[in-house]
Amino acid sequence: MYYQLVTQCVQGLRNLETWLEKAEQFASAKKFDIGVLLQGRLAPDQKPFIYQVQSACDYVKAGAAWLSGQSPPKHPDTEQTLDELRSRIKKTIEFAESVKEAQYARADERKVSVSWVPGKVIGGRDYLVQMTIPNTYFHLTTAYSILRHNGLDIGKMDFLGPMRFVDAN
Amino acid sequence: MYYQLVTQCVQGLRNLETWLEKAEQFASAKKFDIGVLLQGRLAPDQKPFIYQVQSACDYVKAGAAWLSGQSPPKHPDTEQTLDELRSRIKKTIEFAESVKEAQYARADERKVSVSWVPGKVIGGRDYLVQMTIPNTYFHLTTAYSILRHNGLDIGKMDFLGPMRFVDAN
Numbered sequence: 001m002y003y004q005l006v007t008q009c010v011q012g013l014r015n016l017e018t019w020l021e022k023a024e025q026f027a028s029a030k031k032f033d034i035g036v037l038l039q040g041r042l043a044p045d046q047k048p049f050i051y052q053v054q055s056a057c058d059y060v061k062a063g064a065a066w067l068s069g070q071s072p073p074k075h076p077d078t079e080q081t082l083d084e085l086r087s088r089i090k091k092t093i094e095f096a097e098s099v100k101e102a103q104y105a106r107a108d109e110r111k112v113s114v115s116w117v118p119g120k121v122i123g124g125r126d127y128l129v130q131m132t133i134p135n136t137y138f139h140l141t142t143a144y145s146i147l148r149h150n151g152l153d154i155g156k157m158d159f160l161g162p163m164r165f166v167d168a169n
Numbered sequence: 170m171y172y173q174l175v176t177q178c179v180q181g182l183r184n185l186e187t188w189l190e191k192a193e194q195f196a197s198a199k200k201f202d203i204g205v206l207l208q209g210r211l212a213p214d215q216k217p218f219i220y221q222v223q224s225a226c227d228y229v230k231a232g233a234a235w236l237s238g239q240s241p242p243k244h245p246d247t248e249q250t251l252d253e254l255r256s257r258i259k260k261t262i263e264f265a266e267s268v269k270e271a272q273y274a275r276a277d278e279r280k281v282s283v284s285w286v287p288g289k290v291i292g293g294r295d296y297l298v299q300m301t302i303p304n305t306y307f308h309l310t311t312a313y314s315i316l317r318h319n320g321l322d323i324g325k326m327d328f329l330g331p332m333r334f335v336d337a338n
Contacts, residue, residue, distance in 0.1 A: 001170045001294070001298075004294065004298055005298055005302075008298045008299060008302075008303070011299075012303070042211070042314050042317060042318045043317045043318055043320070046317060111337075113337065117334050119336065119337050120334035120335060120336060120337055121334065121335060121336075121337045122332060122333060122334050122335070123333065123335075125170070125173065126332065126333040129170075129173055129174055129177045130177060130329070130332040130333065131329075131332065133174075133177075133302060133306070134177070134181070134306060134328070134329055135329070137302070137303060137306030137307065137310065138306065138310050138325070138328055141306065141307050141310035141311060141314070142310060142314060145211050145310070145311060145314045148211060148212045148215060149211045149212055149318075151212070156307070159303070159307055160299070160300075160303055160304070163291060163295065163299045163300065164291060164292065164295040164299065165286050165289035165290065165291050166289060166290060166291070166292075167288065167289060167290075168280075168282065168288050168289055168290045
């Protein structure tokens with residue numbers, strides 16, 4: 001299930017790409033600088049939109065890497081423009097999709113360490129369930145909420161993206 | 170992994186209980202009616218905090234129920250006060266925790282239907298990955314963001330709650 005759960009986080013990044021598309025059209029129609037949205041935040045001591053995107057990307061990248069026994073590629077947080085953010089998302093998706101299902105075979109046995117919990121590790125399954133998934137959705141939802149709060153016309157279906165419904169019979 | 174993923178969503182509801190605790194203290198210290206936070210929202214056409222809590226509860230409840238072959242218990246959306254919201258969370262947790270790991274054994278084979286996609290069903294695994302998890306974290310994060318936006322002193326660790334780190338050696 002590792003592969004499917006990481007793949008769904010990647011879908012979240014693809015959904016984010018569609019919000020950026022709408023945000024760009026919105027800024028253009030309303031004649032304001034898109035940078036206002038990219039620097040938007042919900043609280044003065046919370047990080048802005050750009051950071052929320054970078055963080056969502058990083059949790060997906062790190063999950064795909066550590067759970068398949070790789071070190072994550074380095075993506076420095078230098079983005080300032082919409083196009084740079086799009087590139088960040090694109091390279092994250094490309095990396096995550098380069099990890100094939102079979103590479104998660106030993107994910108349960110992995111031990112992952114994070115810089116902010118020195119001297120400790122977390123098992124692969126707990127890392128996915130307690131770290132990758134909650135953090136990815138946290139930052140995606142916060143990015144979504146910043147846009148929504150600023151008047152962008154997006155809704156729950158834009159957040160969820162496509163789902164695999166099939167005919168009942 | 171179904172059991173562990175639903176259990177982590179339940180942990181999200183427990184984390185939400187701690188934000189409510191802080192929100193109550195904040196309202197008391199600042200001498201404002203907690204109802205202002207409960208009716209708070211991030212956009213005029215987005216649902217308020219109470220609804221975000223009800224929805225997070227419902228996705229956890231429905232996930233635990235359908236994936237274990239049960240119909241979810243009915244919890245009408247009548248909450249207006251902080252205590253009523255706490256009761257809603259409590260009965261959701263009690264139900265979700267009444268479902269034991271073995272009851273998810275056939276979750277992969279389940280077909281789940283939702284009222285807003287008539288004539289269609291979604292497989293148990295897709296339901297968990299594409300519906301239960303993204304929606305639960307979406308509504309939890311939105312609830313969190315409404316409080317954060319209104320000045321409550323909560324941070325990422327309050328969102329994540331406890332994680333199973335162990336000694337590295």
